[in-house]
Amino acid sequence: MELPEAKQKFIEAWGKLGSEWGINRTMAQVHALLLISPEAQTTEEIMLTLSISRGNANMTLRELIGWGLVEKQHKAGERKEYFFADKDTWNIARQVAKERRKRELDPVIKVLDELSRVEGDAKDPEFITFTQSVKDINKLAKNVDKTLDTMLKAEENWFWGSIFKIFK
Amino acid sequence: MELPEAKQKFIEAWGKLGSEWGINRTMAQVHALLLISPEAQTTEEIMLTLSISRGNANMTLRELIGWGLVEKQHKAGERKEYFFADKDTWNIARQVAKERRKRELDPVIKVLDELSRVEGDAKDPEFITFTQSVKDINKLAKNVDKTLDTMLKAEENWFWGSIFKIFK
DNA sequence: ATAAACTTTCAGTAATATTTGAAAGTTAAA
DNA sequence: TTTAACTTTCAAATATTACTGAAAGTTTAT
Numbered sequence: 001m002e003l004p005e006a007k008q009k010f011i012e013a014w015g016k017l018g019s020e021w022g023i024n025r026t027m028a029q030v031h032a033l034l035l036i037s038p039e040a041q042t043t044e045e046i047m048l049t050l051s052i053s054r055g056n057a058n059m060t061l062r063e064l065i066g067w068g069l070v071e072k073q074h075k076a077g078e079r080k081e082y083f084f085a086d087k088d089t090w091n092i093a094r095q096v097a098k099e100r101r102k103r104e105l106d107p108v109i110k111v112l113d114e115l116s117r118v119e120g121d122a123k124d125p126e127f128i129t130f131t132q133s134v135k136d137i138n139k140l141a142k143n144v145d146k147t148l149d150t151m152l153k154a155e156e157n158w159f160w161g162s163i164f165k166i167f168k
Numbered sequence: 169m170e171l172p173e174a175k176q177k178f179i180e181a182w183g184k185l186g187s188e189w190g191i192n193r194t195m196a197q198v199h200a201l202l203l204i205s206p207e208a209q210t211t212e213e214i215m216l217t218l219s220i221s222r223g224n225a226n227m228t229l230r231e232l233i234g235w236g237l238v239e240k241q242h243k244a245g246e247r248k249e250y251f252f253a254d255k256d257t258w259n260i261a262r263q264v265a266k267e268r269r270k271r272e273l274d275p276v277i278k279v280l281d282e283l284s285r286v287e288g289d290a291k292d293p294e295f296i297t298f299t300q301s302v303k304d305i306n307k308l309a310k311n312v313d314k315t316l317d318t319m320l321k322a323e324e325n326w327f328w329g330s331i332f333k334i335f336k
Numbered sequence: 337a338t339a340a341a342c343t344t345t346c347a348g349t350a351a352t353a354t355t356t357g358a359a360a361g362t363t364a365a366a
Numbered sequence: 367t368t369t370a371a372c373t374t375t376c377a378a379a380t381a382t383t384a385c386t387g388a389a390a391g392t393t394t395a396t
Contacts, residue, residue: 001285001287002286002287003286003288003292003294003295006283007298009279009283010283010298010301010302013283017272019190020190020271020272021189021272022188022189022190024383026384036297036298036302037297038297039293052385053385053386053387054343055387055388056384058345059344059345059384079394080341080342087300087304088304089301089304089305089308093308104185104189108185112181114169114177115169115174117169118169118170118171118174119169119170120170120171126171126204126205126206127171129204129205129206129255130174130175130178130204133204133255134178136255136256139257140261147328147331147332150331150332160311160315162333163315163330164314164318165330165333192354194354211373220355220356221355221357222356222358223357223358223374223376224355224356226374226375227355227375230374247365247371247372249372249373338396339394339395340393340394340395340396341392341393341395342391342392343391344389344390344391344392345389345390345391346386346387346388346389347386347387348385349385349386349387350384350386351382351383351384352381352382352383353381353382354379354380355378355379355381356376356377356378356380357376357377358375359374360374360376361375362371362372363370363371363372363373364369364370365369365371366367366368366369366370
Protein backbone atom coordinates (compact mmCIF):
# COMPACT_ATOMS: atom_id res chain seq x y z
CA MET A 1 0.00 0.00 0.00
CA GLU A 2 1.20 3.52 -0.77
CA LEU A 3 1.29 6.37 1.71
CA PRO A 4 -1.59 8.49 0.35
CA GLU A 5 -3.95 5.53 0.33
CA ALA A 6 -2.79 4.53 3.80
CA LYS A 7 -3.44 8.04 5.15
CA GLN A 8 -6.90 7.95 3.65
CA LYS A 9 -7.63 4.59 5.29
CA PHE A 10 -6.30 5.73 8.61
CA ILE A 11 -8.53 8.80 8.62
CA GLU A 12 -11.55 6.71 7.68
CA ALA A 13 -10.86 4.06 10.32
CA TRP A 14 -10.36 6.64 13.05
CA GLY A 15 -13.56 8.42 12.01
CA LYS A 16 -15.53 5.20 12.07
CA LEU A 17 -14.19 4.19 15.46
CA GLY A 18 -15.02 7.60 16.84
CA SER A 19 -18.59 7.54 15.61
CA GLU A 20 -19.11 4.09 17.11
CA TRP A 21 -18.04 5.51 20.47
CA GLY A 22 -20.17 8.61 20.39
CA ILE A 23 -17.55 10.96 18.99
CA ASN A 24 -18.51 13.00 15.95
CA ARG A 25 -16.99 11.41 12.86
CA THR A 26 -15.57 14.63 11.46
CA MET A 27 -13.95 15.47 14.76
CA ALA A 28 -12.23 12.11 14.83
CA GLN A 29 -11.12 12.57 11.23
CA VAL A 30 -9.63 15.98 11.85
CA HIS A 31 -7.82 14.53 14.83
CA ALA A 32 -6.55 11.67 12.69
CA LEU A 33 -5.30 14.07 10.04
CA LEU A 34 -3.38 16.12 12.58
CA LEU A 35 -1.98 12.97 14.18
CA ILE A 36 -0.28 11.94 10.96
CA SER A 37 0.77 15.42 9.90
CA PRO A 38 4.37 16.30 10.73
CA GLU A 39 3.58 20.00 10.39
CA ALA A 40 0.84 22.03 12.04
CA GLN A 41 -2.02 22.65 9.60
CA THR A 42 -4.14 25.67 8.81
CA THR A 43 -7.92 25.63 8.76
CA GLU A 44 -7.67 26.04 4.99
CA GLU A 45 -5.55 22.92 4.57
CA ILE A 46 -7.80 20.85 6.77
CA MET A 47 -10.90 22.00 4.88
CA LEU A 48 -9.31 21.02 1.60
CA THR A 49 -7.92 17.67 2.70
CA LEU A 50 -11.14 16.49 4.30
CA SER A 51 -13.58 18.35 2.02
CA ILE A 52 -15.40 20.07 4.83
CA SER A 53 -16.68 23.61 5.15
CA ARG A 54 -14.95 26.43 6.92
CA GLY A 55 -17.61 26.52 9.61
CA ASN A 56 -17.33 22.83 10.29
CA ALA A 57 -13.55 22.92 10.39
CA ASN A 58 -13.60 25.83 12.80
CA MET A 59 -16.14 24.28 15.16
CA THR A 60 -14.42 20.92 15.11
CA LEU A 61 -11.02 22.39 15.83
CA ARG A 62 -12.33 24.35 18.75
CA GLU A 63 -13.95 21.23 20.13
CA LEU A 64 -10.73 19.27 19.76
CA ILE A 65 -8.98 22.03 21.66
CA GLY A 66 -11.71 21.73 24.31
CA TRP A 67 -10.91 18.04 24.62
CA GLY A 68 -7.25 18.92 25.09
CA LEU A 69 -6.22 16.97 22.01
CA VAL A 70 -5.21 19.81 19.72
CA GLU A 71 -3.37 23.08 20.20
CA LYS A 72 -3.01 26.29 18.27
CA GLN A 73 0.35 27.40 17.02
CA HIS A 74 1.31 30.86 15.86
CA LYS A 75 4.10 31.22 13.39
CA ALA A 76 6.24 34.35 13.61
CA GLY A 77 5.24 37.00 11.09
CA GLU A 78 2.07 35.18 10.09
CA ARG A 79 -1.57 36.01 10.74
CA LYS A 80 -2.84 32.50 10.15
CA GLU A 81 -3.40 30.03 12.95
CA TYR A 82 -1.86 26.60 12.73
CA PHE A 83 -3.18 23.53 14.53
CA PHE A 84 -1.34 20.48 15.71
CA ALA A 85 -2.18 17.39 17.75
CA ASP A 86 -0.25 15.92 20.63
CA LYS A 87 1.14 12.72 19.13
CA ASP A 88 1.80 10.88 22.38
CA THR A 89 -0.72 8.07 22.37
CA TRP A 90 -0.71 7.64 26.11
CA ASN A 91 -1.45 11.33 26.61
CA ILE A 92 -4.29 11.07 24.11
CA ALA A 93 -5.79 8.07 25.88
CA ARG A 94 -5.53 9.81 29.23
CA GLN A 95 -6.97 13.01 27.91
CA VAL A 96 -9.97 11.23 26.41
CA ALA A 97 -10.46 9.22 29.58
CA LYS A 98 -10.28 12.37 31.67
CA GLU A 99 -12.85 14.25 29.61
CA ARG A 100 -15.28 11.40 29.29
CA ARG A 101 -15.09 10.76 32.99
CA LYS A 102 -15.86 14.37 33.73
CA ARG A 103 -18.62 14.66 31.14
CA GLU A 104 -20.28 11.28 31.46
CA LEU A 105 -19.15 9.07 34.30
CA ASP A 106 -19.24 11.68 37.04
CA PRO A 107 -22.86 12.71 36.33
CA VAL A 108 -23.96 9.08 36.29
CA ILE A 109 -22.28 8.36 39.60
CA LYS A 110 -24.04 11.38 41.05
CA VAL A 111 -27.43 10.06 39.92
CA LEU A 112 -26.65 6.57 41.19
CA ASP A 113 -25.74 7.94 44.60
CA GLU A 114 -29.05 9.75 44.72
CA LEU A 115 -30.93 6.66 43.60
CA SER A 116 -29.29 4.47 46.19
CA ARG A 117 -30.95 6.60 48.85
CA VAL A 118 -34.47 5.80 47.64
CA GLU A 119 -36.91 4.83 50.39
CA GLY A 120 -39.28 1.90 50.15
CA ASP A 121 -40.75 -1.30 51.48
CA ALA A 122 -37.96 -3.79 52.15
CA LYS A 123 -40.41 -6.63 51.45
CA ASP A 124 -41.41 -5.37 48.01
CA PRO A 125 -39.64 -7.35 45.26
CA GLU A 126 -39.71 -4.26 43.04
CA PHE A 127 -37.87 -2.34 45.71
CA ILE A 128 -35.40 -5.12 46.42
CA THR A 129 -34.47 -5.60 42.78
CA PHE A 130 -34.15 -1.88 42.18
CA THR A 131 -31.91 -1.17 45.13
CA GLN A 132 -29.78 -4.20 44.44
CA SER A 133 -29.21 -3.24 40.80
CA VAL A 134 -28.43 0.35 41.66
CA LYS A 135 -26.04 -0.76 44.36
CA ASP A 136 -24.20 -3.17 42.06
CA ILE A 137 -23.90 -0.72 39.21
CA ASN A 138 -22.73 1.93 41.63
CA LYS A 139 -19.99 -0.36 42.82
CA LEU A 140 -18.86 -1.10 39.28
CA ALA A 141 -18.94 2.58 38.32
CA LYS A 142 -16.79 3.43 41.30
CA ASN A 143 -14.26 0.76 40.43
CA VAL A 144 -14.05 2.17 36.93
CA ASP A 145 -13.70 5.64 38.36
CA LYS A 146 -10.88 4.55 40.63
CA THR A 147 -9.10 2.82 37.76
CA LEU A 148 -9.33 5.93 35.63
CA ASP A 149 -7.90 7.87 38.50
CA THR A 150 -4.92 5.56 38.57
CA MET A 151 -4.58 5.79 34.83
CA LEU A 152 -4.62 9.57 34.84
CA LYS A 153 -1.77 9.72 37.28
CA ALA A 154 0.22 6.88 35.80
CA GLU A 155 3.05 6.45 33.39
CA GLU A 156 2.16 4.22 30.51
CA ASN A 157 4.49 1.34 31.26
CA TRP A 158 3.70 1.34 34.92
CA PHE A 159 -0.02 1.24 34.24
CA TRP A 160 0.02 -1.69 31.86
CA GLY A 161 2.53 -3.36 34.09
CA SER A 162 0.16 -3.19 37.03
CA ILE A 163 -2.51 -4.84 34.91
CA PHE A 164 -0.32 -7.55 33.40
CA LYS A 165 1.73 -8.24 36.50
CA ILE A 166 -0.33 -11.34 37.07
CA PHE A 167 1.19 -13.00 33.98
CA LYS A 168 4.78 -12.91 35.25
CA MET B 169 -37.39 10.00 46.57
CA GLU B 170 -40.09 7.42 45.91
CA LEU B 171 -39.60 4.21 43.96
CA PRO B 172 -41.57 5.10 40.81
CA GLU B 173 -39.69 8.35 40.36
CA ALA B 174 -36.40 6.61 41.06
CA LYS B 175 -37.12 3.96 38.42
CA GLN B 176 -37.91 6.67 35.94
CA LYS B 177 -34.64 8.44 36.68
CA PHE B 178 -32.66 5.25 36.47
CA ILE B 179 -34.07 4.44 33.04
CA GLU B 180 -33.35 7.95 31.83
CA ALA B 181 -29.81 7.98 33.16
CA TRP B 182 -29.01 4.60 31.64
CA GLY B 183 -30.47 5.71 28.31
CA LYS B 184 -28.42 8.87 28.31
CA LEU B 185 -25.20 7.08 29.18
CA GLY B 186 -25.87 4.56 26.43
CA SER B 187 -26.40 7.20 23.79
CA GLU B 188 -23.22 8.99 24.79
CA TRP B 189 -21.34 5.76 24.20
CA GLY B 190 -22.87 4.91 20.84
CA ILE B 191 -25.61 2.63 22.11
CA ASN B 192 -29.13 3.36 20.97
CA ARG B 193 -31.00 5.16 23.75
CA THR B 194 -34.08 2.97 23.59
CA MET B 195 -31.99 -0.16 23.76
CA ALA B 196 -30.30 1.09 26.90
CA GLN B 197 -33.68 2.02 28.39
CA VAL B 198 -35.20 -1.38 27.73
CA HIS B 199 -32.14 -2.92 29.31
CA ALA B 200 -32.50 -0.62 32.31
CA LEU B 201 -36.15 -1.54 32.70
CA LEU B 202 -35.38 -5.25 32.67
CA LEU B 203 -32.51 -4.76 35.08
CA ILE B 204 -34.79 -3.35 37.73
CA SER B 205 -37.72 -5.69 37.06
CA PRO B 206 -37.93 -8.65 39.41
CA GLU B 207 -40.14 -10.51 36.94
CA ALA B 208 -39.57 -11.19 33.26
CA GLN B 209 -41.60 -8.79 31.11
CA THR B 210 -43.66 -9.22 27.98
CA THR B 211 -43.23 -7.09 24.87
CA GLU B 212 -46.62 -5.56 25.71
CA GLU B 213 -45.50 -4.46 29.16
CA ILE B 214 -42.28 -2.98 27.86
CA MET B 215 -44.13 -1.07 25.13
CA LEU B 216 -46.47 0.39 27.69
CA THR B 217 -43.91 1.27 30.31
CA LEU B 218 -41.55 2.99 27.90
CA SER B 219 -44.18 4.27 25.44
CA ILE B 220 -42.56 2.71 22.42
CA SER B 221 -44.07 0.92 19.44
CA ARG B 222 -44.38 -2.81 19.02
CA GLY B 223 -41.87 -2.82 16.18
CA ASN B 224 -39.32 -0.88 18.17
CA ALA B 225 -39.76 -3.08 21.24
CA ASN B 226 -39.33 -6.20 19.18
CA MET B 227 -36.22 -5.01 17.34
CA THR B 228 -34.63 -3.69 20.49
CA LEU B 229 -35.23 -6.90 22.41
CA ARG B 230 -33.72 -8.96 19.65
CA GLU B 231 -30.70 -6.73 19.61
CA LEU B 232 -30.29 -7.01 23.37
CA ILE B 233 -30.44 -10.77 22.98
CA GLY B 234 -27.76 -10.44 20.30
CA TRP B 235 -25.59 -8.59 22.78
CA GLY B 236 -26.09 -11.42 25.27
CA LEU B 237 -27.70 -9.10 27.79
CA VAL B 238 -31.28 -10.36 27.68
CA GLU B 239 -32.88 -13.78 27.42
CA LYS B 240 -36.28 -15.11 26.49
CA GLN B 241 -38.30 -17.04 28.98
CA HIS B 242 -41.26 -19.27 28.23
CA LYS B 243 -43.85 -19.78 30.90
CA ALA B 244 -45.65 -23.12 30.99
CA GLY B 245 -49.05 -22.97 29.38
CA GLU B 246 -48.52 -19.52 27.89
CA ARG B 247 -48.02 -18.44 24.32
CA LYS B 248 -46.45 -15.11 25.21
CA GLU B 249 -42.71 -14.62 25.40
CA TYR B 250 -41.17 -13.11 28.49
CA PHE B 251 -37.86 -11.27 28.59
CA PHE B 252 -35.43 -10.86 31.42
CA ALA B 253 -31.94 -9.39 31.87
CA ASP B 254 -28.97 -10.95 33.58
CA LYS B 255 -28.61 -8.84 36.71
CA ASP B 256 -24.99 -9.65 37.47
CA THR B 257 -23.17 -6.40 36.81
CA TRP B 258 -19.85 -8.07 36.22
CA ASN B 259 -21.39 -10.33 33.59
CA ILE B 260 -22.96 -7.31 31.93
CA ALA B 261 -19.67 -5.43 31.83
CA ARG B 262 -17.87 -8.42 30.41
CA GLN B 263 -20.57 -9.10 27.86
CA VAL B 264 -20.50 -5.50 26.61
CA ALA B 265 -16.70 -5.52 26.53
CA LYS B 266 -16.72 -8.77 24.60
CA GLU B 267 -19.16 -7.56 21.98
CA ARG B 268 -17.59 -4.17 21.48
CA ARG B 269 -14.19 -5.74 21.15
CA LYS B 270 -15.47 -8.10 18.50
CA ARG B 271 -17.45 -5.46 16.63
CA GLU B 272 -15.16 -2.46 16.91
CA LEU B 273 -11.72 -3.06 18.35
CA ASP B 274 -10.86 -6.16 16.32
CA PRO B 275 -11.61 -4.49 12.95
CA VAL B 276 -9.52 -1.46 13.92
CA ILE B 277 -6.58 -3.61 14.94
CA LYS B 278 -6.83 -5.38 11.62
CA VAL B 279 -6.66 -2.08 9.72
CA LEU B 280 -3.77 -0.85 11.88
CA ASP B 281 -1.80 -4.01 11.18
CA GLU B 282 -2.32 -3.45 7.47
CA LEU B 283 -1.33 0.19 7.73
CA SER B 284 1.82 -0.58 9.65
CA ARG B 285 3.04 -2.46 6.58
CA VAL B 286 2.89 0.60 4.33
CA GLU B 287 5.99 1.19 2.20
CA GLY B 288 7.66 4.55 1.80
CA ASP B 289 10.68 6.77 1.92
CA ALA B 290 12.29 6.57 5.35
CA LYS B 291 13.52 10.14 4.92
CA ASP B 292 10.10 11.62 4.22
CA PRO B 293 8.69 13.38 7.32
CA GLU B 294 5.18 12.50 6.17
CA PHE B 295 6.13 8.86 6.12
CA ILE B 296 7.96 8.98 9.44
CA THR B 297 5.08 10.66 11.26
CA PHE B 298 2.51 8.34 9.75
CA THR B 299 4.30 5.12 10.60
CA GLN B 300 5.16 6.32 14.08
CA SER B 301 1.54 7.24 14.87
CA VAL B 302 0.20 4.00 13.49
CA LYS B 303 2.79 2.04 15.42
CA ASP B 304 1.98 3.80 18.71
CA ILE B 305 -1.76 3.47 18.34
CA ASN B 306 -1.34 -0.15 17.40
CA LYS B 307 0.59 -0.75 20.59
CA LEU B 308 -2.07 0.94 22.70
CA ALA B 309 -4.85 -0.96 20.95
CA LYS B 310 -3.10 -4.22 21.62
CA ASN B 311 -2.65 -3.43 25.28
CA VAL B 312 -6.34 -2.66 25.55
CA ASP B 313 -7.11 -5.86 23.71
CA LYS B 314 -4.95 -7.87 26.09
CA THR B 315 -6.58 -6.22 29.10
CA LEU B 316 -10.02 -7.06 27.79
CA ASP B 317 -8.87 -10.60 27.33
CA THR B 318 -7.84 -10.74 30.97
CA MET B 319 -11.11 -9.18 32.00
CA LEU B 320 -13.17 -11.66 30.02
CA LYS B 321 -11.51 -14.59 31.69
CA ALA B 322 -11.42 -13.08 35.15
CA GLU B 323 -13.51 -13.19 38.24
CA GLU B 324 -14.64 -9.77 39.35
CA ASN B 325 -12.66 -9.59 42.57
CA TRP B 326 -9.55 -10.96 41.00
CA PHE B 327 -9.71 -8.45 38.19
CA TRP B 328 -10.12 -5.34 40.28
CA GLY B 329 -7.65 -6.76 42.73
CA SER B 330 -5.00 -6.98 40.04
CA ILE B 331 -5.60 -3.36 39.16
CA PHE B 332 -5.66 -2.03 42.69
CA LYS B 333 -2.91 -4.24 44.04
CA ILE B 334 -0.53 -1.34 43.74
CA PHE B 335 -2.40 0.52 46.49
CA LYS B 336 -1.75 -2.06 49.18
C1' DA C 337 -9.29 55.59 9.73
C1' DT C 338 -9.39 51.96 6.20
C1' DA C 339 -8.55 47.85 4.26
C1' DA C 340 -7.09 43.25 4.05
C1' DA C 341 -6.52 38.88 6.26
C1' DC C 342 -8.29 35.98 8.93
C1' DT C 343 -11.86 33.77 12.45
C1' DT C 344 -16.38 32.98 14.31
C1' DT C 345 -21.31 32.54 14.27
C1' DC C 346 -25.65 30.62 13.16
C1' DA C 347 -29.99 30.08 10.38
C1' DG C 348 -31.07 27.05 7.01
C1' DT C 349 -30.20 22.61 4.82
C1' DA C 350 -28.73 18.00 4.50
C1' DA C 351 -27.56 13.55 6.23
C1' DT C 352 -28.19 10.00 9.46
C1' DA C 353 -30.47 7.38 12.87
C1' DT C 354 -34.52 5.97 15.05
C1' DT C 355 -39.37 4.90 15.36
C1' DT C 356 -43.90 3.82 13.91
C1' DG C 357 -47.67 0.94 12.56
C1' DA C 358 -49.89 -1.85 9.63
C1' DA C 359 -49.34 -5.95 7.00
C1' DA C 360 -47.25 -10.37 6.62
C1' DG C 361 -45.61 -14.28 8.97
C1' DT C 362 -45.75 -17.93 12.49
C1' DT C 363 -47.48 -21.08 15.84
C1' DA C 364 -50.60 -23.69 18.54
C1' DA C 365 -55.14 -24.75 20.15
C1' DA C 366 -59.80 -26.02 18.83
C1' DT D 367 -58.21 -26.73 8.48
C1' DT D 368 -59.38 -22.57 10.59
C1' DT D 369 -58.87 -19.20 13.73
C1' DA D 370 -56.85 -16.45 17.17
C1' DA D 371 -52.77 -15.18 19.67
C1' DC D 372 -48.71 -13.71 19.14
C1' DT D 373 -44.13 -12.18 16.59
C1' DT D 374 -41.59 -10.19 12.86
C1' DT D 375 -40.74 -7.19 9.02
C1' DC D 376 -39.99 -2.99 6.65
C1' DA D 377 -41.42 1.25 3.98
C1' DA D 378 -42.56 5.57 5.34
C1' DA D 379 -42.49 9.19 8.84
C1' DT D 380 -40.09 11.54 12.44
C1' DA D 381 -36.47 13.01 15.24
C1' DT D 382 -31.77 13.91 15.88
C1' DT D 383 -27.45 15.32 14.64
C1' DA D 384 -24.11 17.36 11.63
C1' DC D 385 -22.77 20.60 7.94
C1' DT D 386 -22.74 24.55 4.91
C1' DG D 387 -21.86 29.11 3.53
C1' DA D 388 -22.46 33.72 3.75
C1' DA D 389 -22.49 37.49 6.85
C1' DA D 390 -20.68 39.46 10.95
C1' DG D 391 -16.83 39.93 13.89
C1' DT D 392 -11.94 40.60 14.96
C1' DT D 393 -7.20 41.76 14.46
C1' DT D 394 -3.21 43.69 12.34
C1' DA D 395 -0.78 46.40 9.00
C1' DT D 396 -0.66 50.62 6.48
